[in-house]
Amino acid sequence: MERLQKSGRFLSRMVMPNISAFIAWGILTTLFHSDGWLPNAELEQIIGPMIFYALPLLIAYTGGKNIGGTRGGVIGVIGTFGLIAGADIPMFIGAMIMGPLSAWLLNRFDQYSKDRIPAGFEMLVTNFSAGIIGVALTLVSFKAVGPLIVLLNELLKSGVAFVLDRGLLFMSAIFIEPGKILFLNNAINHGILGPLGIEDALAHGSSIFFLLETNPGPGLGILLAYWFYTKGIAKNNAPSAMIIHFLGGIHEIYFPYVVMRPALFGAVILGGMSGTFVFQLLGAGLRATPSPGSIFAVLALTPRDQILGVIAGVTVSMVVTFILSYLIFKRYPLQDTEEETQEKQNFExxxxxxxxxxxxxxxxxxxxxxxxxxxxxxxxxxxxxxxxxxxxxxxxxxxxxxxxxxxxxxxxxxxxxxxxxxxxxxxxxxxxxxxxxxxxxxxxxxxxxxxxxxxxKEEMSKPNEILMKENIILNRESVTMEEAIRHAGELLTKSGYVGEGYIDGMLAREQKFSTYIGNNVAIPHGENSVKDVIIESGIVVVQYPNGVSFGEGKLAKIVIGIAGKGNEHIQLLANIAEAIEDDAILEKMLTTTDPNYIYELFSSEGMM
Missing domain, CATH: 3.40.50.2300 (Response regulator)
Known part of the structure; x- marks a missing residue:
């Protein structure tokens, strides 16, 4: 289950940051499409390029950036463009594949070449390698990957048509409703139903797929049943939970209510099935994915001739879930003692x-x-x-x-x-x-x-010295190299030395060239592309007594995060090298439990 959740999170991380762009496209379509609220042939021309180019490329960039920072995002776009150019369908599934895959392949090249590039040629190799690999990926995606995804898309369409023609789409609730409650809701909505819904909406003006996971009816039915037929904490919290769920669109709020009484899984499944059946029967659908799944968002993206169908489906699913929940509570009442025990366990x-x-x-x-x-x-x-x-x-x-x-x-x-x-x-x-x-x-x-x-204190965000005592962290448990670099970057960011984006630059630097300098010391710092986000020069020092692996045979017990404004980082590097060249001093740095020792040591090297 954790692997499924992690996979779902990976997919949703590509879509969720761009959800406002999908909503914008949905609003444009709802308003200016030929059968929209305000039909406008001129403004309708925006809709096509946005869905075919802008949205898939945003997903590709985000997926690539999640793997390899800004550089990964750029090559993700390059690799995905071949798919878009060679197909006549929106390439959302392709973007979810080629975006992160392109960045991963570039990272693999960087790792292979980082110790093999002659001094002085780093920038040349960095830029040209991304360009050359990008061209290769574009050609491969255009000639090979694109046709495969088109074929996959045709198979999916055939499967969907088979289900729709036989009126069986309501059966999908057997998987969707429990999946939501097991925190696969983002994966189901944005990773599976979203791409299917967009293509369906392009062909028919709206799509029922946008309603399958976002329907707030089953959750509202559960919460109403708790409010009417239970006692104690669950009953008291139910009204506010209903507002947050139904009006605010935060569906996760009702998940614990189902888990508390597992028989309610059956209620939400049958409620979801009944709602989908009504949506199908009345031909209801949405223009785009409503996120969050508030009833306001749902209605805002509903074509005007389908509003009654959407309201009917939501209402039926709510009523069916409510009635079944009532029958479950009547047969298996939720006792006060159960809630008291759970509350006591939480407090303990x-x-x-x-x-x-x-x-x-x-x-x-x-x-x-x-x-x-x-x-x-x-x-x-x-x-x-x-x-x-x-x-x-x-x-x-x-x-x-x-x-x-x-x-x-x-x-x-x-x-x-x-x-x-x-x-x-x-x-x-x-x-x-x-x-x-x-x-x-x-x-x-x-x-x-x-x-x-x-x-x-607020003043902490304005550093008044290059190394502050609170940024000397000792005796930290071992973590992965990426976590160690992120931790150092977070300290630099929190202290006001750098702005957003510097951590990505630190990770990108490490992918290309190792910042391990020997003697159990690593000095992660950002690459040149993020120098503009450095606010003040600063360093942070983190001690890992058991070490952090920075590659084969590279065990860092001291990780020094660096941000150098202008060329000040050159002097910082020289001072650090001087501080660790003495074996006795280095050994004490690796084992000390006194942050003042490191603070005074670096101060004596003229850093402060």
């Missing part, structure tokens, strides 16, 4: 997870996409933190983007193992209901009782 988990004296500078909320339920949870916890007059930042992120230096991470219990792999040194707490304010109040009490809250 919080107290057990917080070690005495642990420093906490911020709390990180994580969900699959980092946009819906985690944003909601972070908002609720922030209110509780402020009520307790604590200066403790609360942030929300996608689960695959949890900072490696996080102090305290909160996520759904089903995603807990993935969160732990992202930030192994953090305290992790899994909860089932992001709306449960009592859990947050208990968490804040626990943090106050057991932890040391280290307040982060």
């Amino acid at each position: 988990l919080i107290f057990d997870a917080l070690p005495q004296g642990r420093k906490i500078t911020k709390i990180t909320f994580a969900c699959d996409a980092g946009m819906g339920s985690s944003a909601l949870g972070a908002s609720l916890l922030t209110k509780v933190v402020k009520q307790n007059q604590m200066n403790l930042p609360v942030v929300n992120v996608p689960i695959d983007a949890i900072p490696s230096d996080s102090d305290l991470v909160i996520t759904y219990t089903d995603l807990l193992n993935r969160a732990k792999r992202q930030a192994p040194g953090a305290i992790h707490i899994g909860i089932k209901d992001f709306l449960n304010k009592e859990v947050y109040e208990q968490l804040v009490d626990a943090v106050k009782a057991y932890c040391i809250i280290t307040e982060v």
Whole structure:
């Protein structure tokens, strides 16, 4: 299941950053298409180029950038363009393949060549290698990959036509509804149904595929049943959950309610099936994917002659789910003791997870996409933190983007193992209901009782010296090379030395040339293309007693992240080299537990 979630996250990471572009295309189509609300032949000319060129290339760029930074994004676009030029269908599936694949192949070349390029030829090889590999990928995608994807597309169309002709599309709810609740919702919607829906909408003006996963009816039926037929916390939270789900479009909010009573899986499946059947019967569909799945977004993207069909399908799915949930609760009532036990377990988990004296500078909320339920949870916890007059930042992120230096991470219990792999040194707490304010109040009490809250002052974002003591991190557990580089980059960013994009430059530099300099020391820094995001010169020092592998035979126990404004980084590199050339000093740097030692050592080298 975790592999499926990870694969789904990989797909959604290509689409979610570009969802506003898809919404823009959907609005343009809804308004200015020949059968839209405001038909306009001139403005309709925008629709085609946007769906055939702009959107697939955005996906390709994002997919490539996720693998290889900005350079990976560029070659992802180049490799995908051959697909677009050689086909007469929107190449979304092709972009999801060629974007990341092109960046991966370029990364492999960079790794192979980084120790083989003569000094002085690095920039020449870097630029020409990307250009030459890009040309090759474009030709391959035009002549070979494109035709294969067109063939795959025809097979998919045949399969879809087979299902539609026999009126069996409603059976898809057997897979879609449980998949959503198992946090595969983004993968299902943006990785599978979205591309199918776009091609269908181009041919018919709208598509039912956009409604299969985004239909808010089943979730609303579940929450209404909890409100009417249960007691305690679940009943009390249900009204606010309904508003967030149905009007706000954050569907993850109802997932825990289904998991609490597994028989409800049957209710949402049958509710989804009934809604899809009505959509099919009345010929209802949308112009584009509504994201988030709010009823407002759904109706905004509905053709005017299909509004009644959409409302009918949503209503029927809600009613069917509600009635079946009622029957389940009547047969198997949700006892107060079950909720009390769950609540007690949550509270005990919080107290057990917080070690005495642990420093906490911020709390990180994580969900699959980092946009819906985690944003909601972070908002609720922030209110509780402020009520307790604590200066403790609360942030929300996608689960695959949890900072490696996080102090305290909160996520759904089903995603807990993935969160732990992202930030192994953090305290992790899994909860089932992001709306449960009592859990947050208990968490804040626990943090106050057991932890040391280290307040982060605003002035910290304006560094007044090249190395600050708070940026000397000692005795950190070993991580991967990429995580170590990201951690150093995050410290540089958090301290105000660099802006957004510098970490990508650090990773891109490492792909081309190793920054390991020997003596168990690595000095990751950004490539020339990101020098413009350096605000002030600065360094951060992170000690890994057990080392971080920077390649075969390259074990770094000291990782020094560097940002040099102008040519100041040359002097920084010289000072660092001088500091570590003495074996006795180096050995103490590798083993010291006193940050003042490293601070004073680097100060004596004229850095400050």
